[in-house]
Amino acid sequence: MVRRHDPDRRQRIIDAAIRVVGEKGIAGLSHRTVAAEADVPLGSTTYHFATLDELLVAALRQANEGFAEVLDGSGVPDDTEGDLAAGLARVLGEWLGGERTGVELEYELYLAALRRPALRPVAAEWTEETARRLAARTDPVTARALLALMDGICLQVLLTGGEYDEGYAREVLARVIP
Amino acid sequence: MVRRHDPDRRQRIIDAAIRVVGEKGIAGLSHRTVAAEADVPLGSTTYHFATLDELLVAALRQANEGFAEVLDGSGVPDDTEGDLAAGLARVLGEWLGGERTGVELEYELYLAALRRPALRPVAAEWTEETARRLAARTDPVTARALLALMDGICLQVLLTGGEYDEGYAREVLARVIP
DNA sequence: ACCCCATGTGTACGAGCGTACATAACGGTG
């Protein structure tokens, strides 16, 4: 392999890391697996990201942007006249109904903040940014509550292997909106 | 070491596993670390628990029982006349205000079900059992919603490193109770 | 045009891992 002067090498490594986490989970993430997935030598990953935490921070940041697009693309924030609870329940349904790999990937990166303090600022940014967007449709307290409830509902579905019930989600989400 | 015929060897291994996860996280869990913590030879852990998943299942089951006792001991289920939302918010505050190691431990084991299907039945049992207890104070739908919201609130505190606001929790928990 | 430093590459080391397996002791059962 002779790929000298590869500009967005760094970005390709992040993309590879996201694919690795999606396929094998964080437990399967190593400098070597990422290097293989990105088709770069081992030394290249250790050069751009000295520790796996750095790589996870970059990956989580990118995954968050991906979900933010899903949220934006679903028209929930723009639909200022519609039923907010119904809109959120629908977005959740679309997200959970899609590719489970991506869903698990983003949640796993998010939840990893529990044990990796390096990820907490990123998780906090994500929470505040999303709460801010939701607050535009209601008030700050309700926004945070909606976020927490959505997190909890997703968790119950993902952790127990249960089915997502959009009607139930709409019903209980509506309750927290004053 | 000559400790032949050690009855509850198995239980001591589970206890050691819980301590290891509490201190180093699931990432630091291995047959060897558990063996060292339990002061038993390596072969003993692999004999009683052929895979780490088996050990995690046993540990999660035990951790769940621990939290159930916290819930029971707090008098929430018995306090049939008091404010349910306030009671739950108080229990959450006591739990999160206590030893963080234990809190992170139980959540980490719980969240591990995301990537380890073997843990999902245990997580599902826990969810249903707790929902059943809460349902005695309200109705099944509200019980699951309260559980989801409490999960989400705890997550926000643990993942972002924020502070737990009992007043806020009581307020939003009360909203989902019809 | 030149030089320096950020970037890229290959390899090696020591540690920890899951797993397998041969062997030994124990204790309930017949």
Place this chain on the structure above:
DNA sequence: CACCGTTATGTACGCTCGTACACATGGGGT
């Protein structure tokens, strides 16, 4: 009391890991 299955022990193999380091390279700033 003899037996046999369960439980306990020690060791070895092959693998992957993070890390370190010496060396190559090329392009941007002077």
